[in-house]
Amino acid sequence: xxxxxxxxxxxxxxxxxxxxxxxxxxxxxxxxxxxxxxxxxxxxxxxxxxxxxxxxxxxxxxxxxxxxxxxxxxxxxxxxxxxxxxxxxxx
Numbered sequence: 698x699x700x701x702x703x704x705x706x707x708x709x710x711x712x713x714x715x716x717x718x719x720x721x722x723x724x725x726x727x728x729x730x731x732x733x734x735x736x737x738x739x740x741x742x743x744x745x746x747x748x749x750x751x752x753x754x755x756x757x758x759x760x761x762x763x764x765x766x767x768x769x770x771x772x773x774x775x776x777x778x779x780x781x782x783x784x785x786x787x788x
């Protein structure tokens with residue numbers, strides 16, 4: 698079974714050619730509201746991952762890790778895939 702990162706961006710060998718810096722734009726301890734404010738493209742990405750309530754008031758106080766846990770999603774996997782997505786889209 699492939700992870701979200703592989704689904705959205707291909708496997709490790711395919712990503713090597715993109716020469717993407719491995720800096721964290723987003724971390725699991727950031728609030729969902731903060732992430733969306735800093736990176737508006739993250740909203741659509743998170744909704745496509747099953748987090749449709751990203752605009753609810755709780756997102757202003759809830760970390761990405763907490764939101765992922767509520768939705769049964771691996772927070773570290775989401776962070777890796779989201780950072781790749783943001784870097785790819787120059788966000």
